[in-house]
Amino acid sequence: MGRRSRARRLQQQQQQRPGSAEDGGKRNGAGWEGGYPEIVKENKLFEHYYQELKIVPEGEWDQFMGALREPLPATLRITGYKSHAKEILHCLKNKYFKELEDLEVDGQKVEVPQPLSWYPEELAWHTNLSRKILRKSPQLEKFHQFLVSETESGNLSRQEAVSMIPPLLLNARPHHKILDMCAAPGSKTTQLIEMLHADMNVPFPEGFVIANDVDNKRCYLLVHQAKRLGSPCIMVVNHDASCIPRLQVDVNGRKEVLFYDRILCDVPCSGDGTMRKNIDVWKKWSTVNSLHVQFHGLEILQYAIFCALELADVSSELPGLKWVPGLSQWKVMTKDGQWFASWDDVPHNRHTQIRPTMFPPKDPEKLQAMHLERCLRILPHHQNTGGFFVAVLVKKSSMPWNKRPPKLQGEPVEPRAPVPPSPVEPTVGCASNPLELESKLAPGMSDTEAVERAENSGSKKDGVCGPPPSKKMKLFGFKEDPFVFIPEDDPLFPPIQKFYALDPSFPKTNLLTRTTEGKKRQLYMVSKELRNVLLNNSERMKVINTGIKVWCRNNSGEEFDCAFRLAQEGIYTLYPFINSRIITVSIEDVQVLLTQENPFFRKLSSEAYSQVKDMAKGSIVLKYEPDPTKPDALQCPIVLCGWRGKASVRTFVPRNERLHYLRMMGLEVPVDAEQEAGRDDSSGGDPAEAGPPR
Incomplete structure (x- = not known):
């Protein structure tokens, strides 16, 4: 049976289903109306829990519940x-x-x-x-x-509004090494990538984002999200966030523990704040879910935080954001509505379900020192959003086993309180006397030796406070293709370097491919720092994706001076190093190139024509620079990948990116033409064979 026949049969089956869209059914959270009952947005246990703990400020209950029952903007x-x-x-x-x-x-x-x-x-x-x-x-x-x-x-x-808050408060900078522990589907990850590339004139920021998720399938959604931004500074890995491997990097020929500057930890939660978009929560909400995820969330947090952390006061960092302070007193409720005010009240048969860490500290001084009021609680009715909880933790001093000196107060590097770099391994227990703990570590011990000493000593052996024993790495999903860096003496690179007149500063050691056998069909680039991570941790972590595609092999590349053409995906990273094959075009040229299939040279401006007419066939760069004297024209630079044929030029730009540039030029693109406009560069097709020869 052909594809069309199968598609027609599936369509007919869909039309015959009761309550389908074709039958006039309307979808809700439980399915199609008519086929399933409408979900009633009520949960007495939920209301009882929230009212008893006074989670909502006095006098705002009706507004709070009313907002929860409205669709999320x-x-x-x-x-x-x-x-x-x-x-x-x-x-x-x-x-x-x-x-x-x-x-x-x-x-x-x-x-x-x-x-x-x-x-x-x-x-x-x-x-x-x-x-x-x-x-x-x-x-x-x-x-x-x-x-x-x-x-x-x-x-x-x-992206949901409240989801945008944590990356903003993380205050990431281009030089920061960032770990996103529970990253899928990736909206926060993309914000972090944006922060790395705050200066677009720097193609390779010093920092990077390692984005992790335990769900193998969701990792590929994460890859899709991240690749839209075209960054060489993102790596997607697949691990249980509660036991992410301790990574190493090479520092002047010596293996050292990888220290992160920022960690984003979006741990599993009870889902109360998602009721407006996930209406199934209305009927499924129970404290059983909360009690279960608390333990798993605590495991993850222990791999992100340390005993020298404190809650930061971020009350003035997002002017206009409405929030209420964190609670400092609360009780724990079971699924049947029974309350416990403290761990001492919990009967022994409940100890597997309810744990001491679910209660606030009993010591008033310790509770006050925690400053739980610095946590942000975003309630749905205050700004018509979902619900959210944010806690910003800042490292104020070094770990007992970490001999690296902390940054000094008042250092101009960070606008917020200083944050010394932190390894991902947590501390679970602490020695009763920190001075005694310090004395057990050898003077001058390096960060790596100290962490390993603490790790090998166990949580409290010999009074040393350190990470728990490492868990065995679990691998999920399919085995990934390898990441193989191009050797410096690889014969494929000199023709590329010569053809594009690459600058001597081009970091060719950062080029990699995904195959160990046969022809290398696509070349990718990562930053120097991510290369360091990859080379030193290939056996420690499961990498799903990293790098950005910069070159693709032509099927008939032997006919040309270079077998590899430029890929639009990585052109903004690669362009600063290219000194040849560049054609400067006007905004009118860009319009012609994006709306016509294979425009002849003569259709370009005289300036562009004079540049392209004597150029050898093959891949080219088409660069538009805005003219500040023409404020009505497009005021942002454009870099496009193209192909110089025998008598014509064509662009190789993904369809949606092509439409983007046309819109930015003020051109209206018919809706019915959008499906036909452009050609997707990601297919890796051969431009030498595409279109009529000219």
Whole structure:
């Protein structure tokens, strides 16, 4: 049976299902209306729990419950580090948002999107437009296509508002080494990548993001999210967050423990704050879930925090964000509504379900020193969001086994309190006398020796406070292809270097491929720091993906001076090192190149024509620089990969990226033409064979 026949049969089966969309059914959280009952947004146990603990400020209960029962507003975030951010913001505000004014859908006035008051530079917006309205309304069809296309291009992210808060408060900088412990699906990870690339003139920031998730399938969703941003500084790994391997790096020929500057730890939770988008929580919520995830979440946190940490006061860091302080007193409730005020009240038969760490400290001085009021609790009714909890922990002093001196107060490197680098291994127990602990470590002991000494000593053996014994690494899913760095004497590189006149500073040792046998078909690049991590930890961790594609082999590359063509995915990283094969084009040239299949040389401007006419066939770079004397023209640079044929030029740019540039130039792209516009570069097709020979 052919593909079309199978597709037709599946379509017919779908149409015959009761309650299907074709039958007029409408989908809700439980399934299709008519096939399944509507979920009632009530849970008496949930209400009893929240009211007893006074989680909601007095007098706000009705507003709180009313907000929970309303659909969650749609929110979007503009990718902040790209030079196109201002152009996208201008396009949104002056075109698409203006078209929404005075618009009604099904008798309901459409709310014009508003910026999130606490997100910097108007780069995040929210609206009452649901996906259902966007898809069904002809008036909103162009706006919906814009959102879909720009999201695929990595220029927009549809991300829940409260999810944007932790990366902002993490205060990451381009030189920071960051661990994202429970990263999938990746919206926070993309924010961290943006922070690394705050200066677009630096193709390889010193910092990097290692994004981890325990779910193998969700790791590939994470890869998709991260690859939209085209960064050589991201690595996706697949481990249980409670036992991420201790990594090593080479420091001047000596193996040292990898120390992280920032750790984002989005641990499993009870899901209360997701009721507005995951309405199944209404009927499934129970304290049993909370008690279960508390133990697993604590394991993960222990691999991220240390006894020298304290809660940071971030109350002034996001002006406009409404929140309430963390609680310092609470009780624990069982699934049947029984309360326990302290661990002493818990009967022995409950000790496997309820644990001492679920209660606040009994010592008033210790409780006060914790400053739990510095935690942020975001309630749904305060700013029409989901619910969220944020705790920012800052390392104020070195670990007892860590001889690296802490940064001094007042050091201008960090605007917040100083944060000495931290290894991922936790401390679980502490010696009663820190001075006694210090004396057990040899003077001048390195970080690595100290961590290994503490680890080998166990949690409390000999009074040493250190990480728990390492757990055996568990591997999930399929075995990944290897990451093989190109040897310095590999004969494939000199022709590439000569053809593109690569700058001597080009880091060729950062090139890698995913095969050990046969021809190398695609070449990727990582930053120097991630190369260090890969080379020294291949047996310790399961890497799902890293690097950015910069070159693809032509099937008939032997006919040309170079067998590898440029890949659009990595062109912004690679371009600063290329000194040949560059054609400077005007904005009119860009329009021609993006709207015509194989424009002849003569269709280009005289300046572009004079550059391309005597150039040898093969891969080229097409560069547009904005003219500051023409404020109405596109004011962000564009770098495109192209191919110089016998008599014509073509671009090799993914469809959505092509549409993005056309929109930024103010050109209207018909909705029915979007599916046909452009050609996806990710297929690795051979430009020498594509299209009519000219």
